[in-house]
Amino acid sequence: MEPEEPIHTEATLLPGYVSRTLTTKEREEVELHLESCASCRQDLQETKSMHTALQTAIEKRPGPSPAAFAEVMRRIQQESQSAPTTVRQGQENSWWESIERTFRSLFEVRWAPALASLLIVGQAVLLLSVLGGPEGEITPGSSPVIERGIPPGAPGIPRIKIQVTFVETAQEINIRRLVQGLGGQIIHGPTPEGLYTLGFEHKGTDSRESILSALNAHPDLINTATALHP
Amino acid sequence: MSSTNWQDLTDSDLLQSCIPNNQEAFAILYQRYEKRVFQYLMTILNEATLAEETLVEVMLAIWKGLQTFQGQSKVSTWIFGIAHHKAVDALRKVTSLQRGGIPLEDIVETAASNENPLNDTQQKRMAELTNQGLMTLSPDHREILHMAFFEELSYPEIGKLLDIPVNTVKTRVYYAKQQLKKSLQHQGVTKEII
Numbered sequence: 240m241e242p243e244e245p246i247h248t249e250a251t252l253l254p255g256y257v258s259r260t261l262t263t264k265e266r267e268e269v270e271l272h273l274e275s276c277a278s279c280r281q282d283l284q285e286t287k288s289m290h291t292a293l294q295t296a297i298e299k300r301p302g303p304s305p306a307a308f309a310e311v312m313r314r315i316q317q318e319s320q321s322a323p324t325t326v327r328q329g330q331e332n333s334w335w336e337s338i339e340r341t342f343r344s345l346f347e348v349r350w351a352p353a354l355a356s357l358l359i360v361g362q363a364v365l366l367l368s369v370l371g372g373p374e375g376e377i378t379p380g381s382s383p384v385i386e387r388g389i390p391p392g393a394p395g396i397p398r399i400k401i402q403v404t405f406v407e408t409a410q411e412i413n414i415r416r417l418v419q420g421l422g423g424q425i426i427h428g429p430t431p432e433g434l435y436t437l438g439f440e441h442k443g444t445d446s447r448e449s450i451l452s453a454l455n456a457h458p459d460l461i462n463t464a465t466a467l468h469p
Numbered sequence: 470m471s472s473t474n475w476q477d478l479t480d481s482d483l484l485q486s487c488i489p490n491n492q493e494a495f496a497i498l499y500q501r502y503e504k505r506v507f508q509y510l511m512t513i514l515n516e517a518t519l520a521e522e523t524l525v526e527v528m529l530a531i532w533k534g535l536q537t538f539q540g541q542s543k544v545s546t547w548i549f550g551i552a553h554h555k556a557v558d559a560l561r562k563v564t565s566l567q568r569g570g571i572p573l574e575d576i577v578e579t580a581a582s583n584e585n586p587l588n589d590t591q592q593k594r595m596a597e598l599t600n601q602g603l604m605t606l607s608p609d610h611r612e613i614l615h616m617a618f619f620e621e622l623s624y625p626e627i628g629k630l631l632d633i634p635v636n637t638v639k640t641r642v643y644y645a646k647q648q649l650k651k652s653l654q655h656q657g658v659t660k661e662i663i
Contacts, residue, residue: 252639254642255624258617258618260624261623285650289618289649289650290618292598293619294618294619295599296600296603297512299596300511303521304521307521308499312492312496315492411562429530430530
């Protein structure tokens with residue numbers, strides 16, 4: 240991996256020179272250097288050939304099958320159907336249909352009993368959590384009801400959520416070993432920014448800090464770790 | 470306005486058009502990027518089935534993340550950023566050996582073209598050798614060569630996408646190029662390609 244001889248700074252610019260992505264200043268620097276450097280002139284020829292070869296090689300690969308497109312659209316539709324409110328907003332119905340729906344909803348009374356039931360259940364859950372919920376960790380501004388809804392299979396135990404980025408070369412088996420060793424699991428990710436959310440059972444007042452320390456003690460696996468507040 | 474000519478829209482306008490859950494606009498965005506993203510994933514993952522599975526994940530992440538696009542970078546840079554994270558994730562989960570998938574060179578072998586036969590044979594040979602050489606490199610080196618030579622991204626764009634300094638991009642491209650050259654020389658094919 241180490242260079243056999245010192246490389247010219249301009250040599251590192253040659254790929255950009257060939258693909259015409261350098262700034263004007265960089266381009267002029269390269270051209271000036273090429274006038275007096277035979278080895279970089281040879282390197283430029285090689286870079287041009289490699290550029291063409293790679294373009295051809297990659298271009299000749301077949302594209303994905305139509306099944307991938309079908310699968311993406313199927314899953315989008317599936318998700319849209321499971322989120323009816325957002326679908327309604329997105330569908331471009333005619334103005335008449337939307338007015339009609341609005342007026343119809345004013346006379347629609349079936350939602351009233353359902354809303355009343357929801358309010359009663361909500362109040363009951365809130366009351367129960369205040370009276371008999373887990374101690375300490377729920378801050379005054381947080382919503383214990385929402386918090387309880389997150390961990391499936393762990394009723395009553397709030398979850399610590401930590402957002403992490405993994406070292407790119409980290410192997411999944413080692414990541415899994417670390418996270419599971421701390422009693423957690425990956426509950427979301429990666430996001431478009433490469434973030435993952437880990438969930439851990441809340442086992443005490445200082446457990447968030449101890450989990451963060453344990454994660455940060457593995458710089459070979461964890462790049463960044465930040466606790467998410469409920 | 471149902472007769473929108475989606476094909477004429479810029480990437481940025483097309484992406485904005487997708488935001489109120491517009492599947493028609495998203496289908497155009499998909500078609501615009503599917504091959505480029507797939508080729509990029511093939512460069513890194515070197516296995517068609519895995520690349521296709523990852524392509525699906527990338528496209529779904531784009532759909533779900535439409536609202537998060539800030540417009541601070543090009544749409545293509547944002548999309549390749551997502552593809553990069555998904556590819557890294559896929560690489561973590563499985564290796565080509567474990568999956569026993571179809572190696573890239575076999576796919577190239579079957580990729581037929583119906584142009585001039587002599588030209589086609591030469592091009593096919595060149596493509597094969599370059600792909601074989603490429604696949605001897607580390608995923609990092611393959612990826613950066615793909616970005617610099619095929620996608621023709623600028624060094625700052627690559628740096629932003631991979632979250633590395635521009636100087637690291639320059640040296641990584643340089644050493645990746647040297648590695649590919651060595652690999653081709655090792656196969657005794659240098660004269661045909663370089």
